[in-house]
Amino acid sequence: xxxxxxxxxxxxxxxxxxxxxxxxxxxxxxxxxxxxxxxxxxxxxxxxxxxxxxxxxxxxxxxxxxxxxxxxxxxxxxxxxxxxxxxxxxxxxxxxxxxxxxxxxxxxxxxxxx
Amino acid sequence: xxxxxxxxxxxxxxxxxxxxxxxxxxxxxxxxxxxxxxxxxxxxxxxxxxxxxxxxxxxxxxxxxxxxxxxxxxxxxxxxxxxxxxxxxxxxxxxxxxxxxxxxxxxxxxxxxxxx
Numbered sequence: 001x002x003x004x005x006x007x008x009x010x011x012x013x014x015x016x017x018x019x020x021x022x023x024x025x026x027x028x029x030x031x032x033x034x035x036x037x038x039x040x041x042x043x044x045x046x047x048x049x050x051x052x053x054x055x056x057x058x059x060x061x062x063x064x065x066x067x068x069x070x071x072x073x074x075x076x077x078x079x080x081x082x083x084x085x086x087x088x089x090x091x092x093x094x095x096x097x098x099x100x101x102x103x104x105x106x107x108x109x110x111x112x113x114x
Numbered sequence: 115x116x117x118x119x120x121x122x123x124x125x126x127x128x129x130x131x132x133x134x135x136x137x138x139x140x141x142x143x144x145x146x147x148x149x150x151x152x153x154x155x156x157x158x159x160x161x162x163x164x165x166x167x168x169x170x171x172x173x174x175x176x177x178x179x180x181x182x183x184x185x186x187x188x189x190x191x192x193x194x195x196x197x198x199x200x201x202x203x204x205x206x207x208x209x210x211x212x213x214x215x216x217x218x219x220x221x222x223x224x225x226x227x228x229x230x
Contacts, residue, residue: 009154032216043118043204043221044157051216090156100145100164100210101172102219104156 002027004093006105013081014113021076021108023091032094033074034102035065039087047089050074061085086112116140120205120222127195127229135190135225137205145208146188147219150174150201157204163188164210195229202226 003026013019025031032051036044048059055067065076074091091105121136139146147162149172159172163182177199179191188207192199206219 004156006156034218036221041224043223044206044219045221046218049216049218094216100208100217101147101159101162102157102206104149104158106154106156 002093002095002103004091004103004105006089006091006108008108009106010109010111012111012113015083016080019076019078019081019085019110021089021091021110023074023076023105024072025074025091025093026072027093027095031074033065033067034092034094035059035063035074035076036090036092037061037087038090038107044090047076081110081112083112083114086110118205118207118220118222120203120225122225123223124226125228127192127227129195129197129229131195133192133195135192135203135205135227137188137190137222138186139188139205139207139220140186141207141209141220142185143207143209143220144185145210146182147172147206147208148178148180148188148190149204149206150199151204151224152201160190160203192227197229200227200229 005024034049035047038044050067088107088109092102118139144165148160149157158174161180163169203225205222208219209217
């Protein structure tokens with residue numbers, strides 16, 4: 001069955017430090033991959049998406065992610081974290097065999113130390 | 115452009131009560147879905163719809179009903195609320211016309227439901 005795993009439940013980084021959030025997926029075909037961010041009490045906002053082509057994708061707020069088919073991974077990165085990046089981050093895969101539903105990982109909560 | 119609008123934002127129910135969570139989108143999206151979010155479990159799909167008159171179950175459909183009489187609206191009904199349905203509920207919509215699946219989902223702000 002299709003699945004998404006985010007191994008890190010909670011990560012704390014210092015402001016200005018680099019960030020990498022891990023995402024591994026299990027999907028039989030070429031996946032559609034997404035990263036969403038959720039600020040406290042808010043809905044989900046799309047950070048970036050991968051459908052095909054260049055495996056390094058750029059998103060909003062200075063985030064990027066790299067698709068690695070051999071590792072079934074789609075890790076999210078940011079070179080320098082800002083205090084406003086503190087939020088919960090969700091990786092998701094789109095299952096186009098089931099009407100396009102999104103399968104989400106468990107989420108990674110990011111805390112930023114001053 | 116309002117996007118996806120959910121009402122209410124907060125709700126407290128007693129066990130056994132029924133209620134309807136409302137979801138409306140103004141982007142003419144074909145695909146709409148309901149998720150519930152619980153700590154440590156991410157978002158789990160309850161029901162989804164690929165167009166007016168068409169609905170299907172997700173991974174956690176028990177205790178919930180949906181209907182899709184118009185493109186814009188996709189209400190979620192709790193038939194007899196249980197404490198296990200205490201959660202945050204999100205409605206989402208996507209553009210999927212002509213089989214396009216490589217489109218992002220737009221989410222509402224969520225409904226925080228507590229069943230006592």
